[in-house]
Amino acid sequence: MTSATDPLPLSTVPRLIATDLDGTLLRDDNSVSDRTVAALAAAEEAGIEVFFVTGRPARWMDVVSDHVHGHGLAICGNGAAVVDLHDGGRLIQVRDLPxxxxxxxxxxxxxxxxxxxxxxxxxxxxxxxxxxxxxxxxxxxxxxxxxxxxxxxxxxxxxxxxxxxxxxxxxxxxxxxxxxxxxxxxxxxxxxxxxxxxxxxxxLGVSKASTLALCCAERGISADEVVAFGDMPNDVEMLSWAGTSYAMGNAHPDVVAAASGRTVANNEDGVAVVIEEIIERQRQHR
CATH class of the missing domain: 3.30.1240.10 (Hypothetical Protein, Haloacid Dehalogenase-like Hydrolase; Chain: A; domain 2)
Structure with a gap:
């Protein structure tokens, strides 16, 4: 069963989902749909960590702060900061621009x-x-x-x-x-x-991908165990690094070229569509 535009078989069971926010997880009105909220919760319940990986600063993360489960961490500023959204956006790690x-x-x-x-x-x-x-x-x-x-x-x-x-x-x-x-x-x-x-x-060398790779290494998670989503050029490195990646239906052409698959647009809950498929596959293989 599948409903994504261009689904891919997952070679390994995902341990982490990394998703951009604007134009990806968020709808154009900056909302997180009920379907997406449910999908994020289902992923966490299934033991899959979810990382929000965004160009936004920590102070603009209120749109998703209620939907961070478990660890509470997010990668902000295109990889420049790892922040704890459970603690008001406190900086955990900084990779600054001199x-x-x-x-x-x-x-x-x-x-x-x-x-x-x-x-x-x-x-x-x-x-x-x-x-x-x-x-x-x-x-x-x-x-x-x-x-x-x-x-x-x-x-x-x-x-x-x-x-x-x-x-x-x-x-x-x-x-x-x-x-x-x-x-x-x-x-x-x-x-x-x-x-x-x-x-x-x-x-130099700071990107969503490089900081996500550091966070994954700390958790013993390989790139093959990561599913990533994005829509704009600042997502290209992350989508190329992840073992499975999806360009949104509204994505920039460079993102489509970098991703290994496609899903539907952000306003059609493209991230939730894929998460639901992942959860369903796990249920079928139990």
Whole structure:
């Protein structure tokens, strides 16, 4: 029995489900459907851990915090932080972007892609340049140039930089991503998850995939035992790493190419569809 668009046989019994949030687990209105809530609970009951793996910061995780079972952990900031949602989003692990590296990226993009504006996501909150689209969810943000935002008067007291964000008003999203990787890809990991020309810059080698791999290694879980879901370029490495992976029906073409299978769109509960199939297969093989 199957209802996914492109189901795959699972070579091993899954021990962990890793799912992106926006455009994947969440519907377009940022809700988690009753069907998805039930599927997540069924996975945990069956002994399958569920990790939310997202570009969101911990403070924007309230949309799913009630649906984290067991361990309570989530991977935020595209792999820059592992947080405990049972403890108010407390940081468990940080893989920061060194401020000197962030400054190198800022300079490289200012030179190569004029018109780029920046925001700096710290472990304590986000701050941005005057030209950057304002964050209405973060009214307390400092507005200043990226160079000032990244300045360390007392390095030992400076909050870690989780990621740098770069925005352009004229370039296409994929065009901006390509240009930025050419200009600054040697300094840091650069990706995107927004439908606009908004890029996310992390420490070199930091991604959803690399942090998920670390979390799995701590639990003795291999890549073959992971089922992953995603829809945007910042999910590509994770979907390539996981033993079984699904691109959503609404996914970016690069995600479709990276995933080993496809499911239906986020608004059709594509993650829940696959989880239900996994649970059903386990019941049939008992």
């Amino acid at each position: 401020r000197s590296t962030a400054l190198d990226v800022v300079q490289a993009l200012r030179d190569a892609v004029p018109g780029t504006s920046f925001a700096v996501e710290l472990s304590t909150g986000i701050h941005y340049e005057p030209e950057y689209p304002p964050f209405h969810l973060d009214p307390g943000a400092t507005v200043a140039t990226a160079e000032k935002l990244l300045y360390e008067e007392k390095p030992e007291e400076a909050a870690p930089v989780l990621k740098l964000l770069a925005h352009h008003t004229e370039l296409t999203p994929d065009g901006f991503l390509t240009a930025a990787r050419v200009a600054a890809g040697g300094h840091a990991s650069i990706t995107r998850s927004s439908p606009t020309a908004l890029l996310e810059v992390s420490g």
